[in-house]
Amino acid sequence: xxxxxxxxxxxxxxxxxxxxxxxxxxxxxxxxxxxxxxxxxxxxxxxxxxxxxxxxxxxxxxxxxxxxxxxxxxxxxxxxxxxxxxxxxxxxxxxxxxxx
Amino acid sequence: xxxxxxxxxxxxxxxxxxxxxxxxxxxxxxxxxxxxxxxxxxxxxxxxxxxxxxxxxxxxxxxxxxxxxxxxxxxxxxxxxxxxxxxxxxxxxxxxxxxxxxxxxxxxxxxxxxxxxxxxxxxxxxxxxxxxxxxxxxxxxxxxxxxxxxxxxxxxxxxxxxxxxxxxxxxxxxxxxxxxxxxxxxxxxxxxxxxxxxxxxxxxxxxxxxxx
Numbered sequence: 001x002x003x004x005x006x007x008x009x010x011x012x013x014x015x016x017x018x019x020x021x022x023x024x025x026x027x028x029x030x031x032x033x034x035x036x037x038x039x040x041x042x043x044x045x046x047x048x049x050x051x052x053x054x055x056x057x058x059x060x061x062x063x064x065x066x067x068x069x070x071x072x073x074x075x076x077x078x079x080x081x082x083x084x085x086x087x088x089x090x091x092x093x094x095x096x097x098x099x100x
Numbered sequence: 101x102x103x104x105x106x107x108x109x110x111x112x113x114x115x116x117x118x119x120x121x122x123x124x125x126x127x128x129x130x131x132x133x134x135x136x137x138x139x140x141x142x143x144x145x146x147x148x149x150x151x152x153x154x155x156x157x158x159x160x161x162x163x164x165x166x167x168x169x170x171x172x173x174x175x176x177x178x179x180x181x182x183x184x185x186x187x188x189x190x191x192x193x194x195x196x197x198x199x200x201x202x203x204x205x206x207x208x209x210x211x212x213x214x215x216x217x218x219x220x221x222x223x224x225x226x227x228x229x230x231x232x233x234x235x236x237x238x239x240x241x242x243x244x245x246x247x248x249x250x251x252x253x254x255x256x257x258x259x260x261x262x263x264x265x266x267x268x269x270x271x272x273x274x275x276x277x278x279x280x281x282x283x284x285x286x287x288x289x290x291x292x293x294x295x296x297x298x299x300x301x302x303x304x305x306x307x308x309x310x311x312x
Contacts, residue, residue: 017188042169045189054257060232061258063239064302069252070193072240076181077170079233088302100187 017045020083021097027087033095034058034084041099043074044083051093054086064088148247152270153222155214155293158201162213164225166197179211180227180238193242195223205266205296206289212254212266212296220245224254226266232258250308251293262298269293269308277307 020035027033044062046055047070055071056062058081065071067089083099150156165181167173174181186194195215203212203224213225223242230236241254251269267276269290279285280301287309288295 017190043183043186043190047189054255056257057237059259060235061237061239061256063226063241064255064257064263065241066243066253068244070189070240070242070244071254072190072194072238073256074181074183074238074240075169075235076165076167076174076177077235079235090304098188100190 017098017100019096019098021046021085021095025085025095025097026092027085027095028092029087029090031092032084032086033097035082035097035099038080038082039099040078040080041083042076042078043072043100045098045100046071046085047096048087048089049094049096051091051095052088053095054088055097056084056086058082058084062086148249148270150216150222150247152247152272153214153268153293154271155201155203155268156199156216160202162200162202163211164200164202164213177236179229180225180236182225182238190240191218193217193219193221193244195225195240195242200225203266203268203294204292205294206291207264207266207296207298210264210266210296212294214268214293217242217244220247222247222252222268224252224266224268226254226256226264228256228258228261228264230261250306253303253306255303262300263302264296264298265303266294266296267306269295272310273308274311275309277309279304279306 044055044057046053052066054062054064055073063071063073085095085097165177168184199216200213203214205212209229215223217223221244226239239256243252253267255265257263273290276288276295281304282301
């Protein structure tokens with residue numbers, strides 16, 4: 001019983017990432033992309049399609065990485081705020097963003 | 101009983117042909133190993149392994165709280181919190197909690213860690229000692245496998261503060277030449293796989309300097 005509950009709990013926790021940017025989400029070099037509304041989140045995740053990216057939470061900051069890297073910016077508690085991506089590359093490109 | 105002379109000549113010929121074929125085969129193998137084989141070895145990059153990151157084998161406590169965000173343990177933490185059981189990409193590509201080790205850096209206001217990533221790459225985790233709105237944000241960067249010679253870097257930005265960049269490079273790299281987006285550059289010393297700096301400009305690229 002405990003094992004089943006633990007298993008389901010882990011799956012429930014791991015199923016909470018929401019992809020808010022993807023499917024051709026384009027940003028020009030230096031451009032920010034915001035979700036445009038607030039959500040409950042404690043982390044922002046970003047990945048460029050062969051582009052450098054920053055993943056951030058408005059008013060808290062961001063984490064930037066080079067091409068091919070995954071970026072996360074994590075807080076110690078949930079906040080009601082907005083995730084965003086920043087094109088950290090010298091070229092425009094496509095990006096993926098998640099929050100959880 | 102004596103053999104027929106014709107049979108003897110035929111047998112000698114077969115032995116001679118077999119010997120020549122064996123010599124030809126040995127020569128072909130030697131040529132392959134020393135010819136195209138050398139070319140293949142020279143063009144294939146020697147990618148580092150986790151063994152090239154001594155910092156990953158440190159026995160020092162990482163000093164990073166791992167807890168569920170918002171839990172009593174996370175709220176009581178006096179520093180950044182790495183989320184327990186993270187979802188999505190952080191579970192499949194992010195740091196393996198058990199492998200997180202402190203990365204010794206020269207910036208007194210920043211803590212950093214190195215970790216193996218869940219997909220075989222390398223991660224760098226960074227946090228300022230200064231809180232932002234009551235929390236200590238943790239910036240995490242993971243480079244997917246295979247490990248590259250350039251290592252991994254992570255930048256964190258907070259409004260009104262300088263950009264902090266931390267890098268992890270394999271053993272043998274003595275310094276890193278950093279080029280910034282404003283055209284300036286700087287050489288940073290590496291100590292125990294780590295380098296770090298604060299800057300006004302973002303980093304455009306880095307180049308490892310091996311040895312002295």
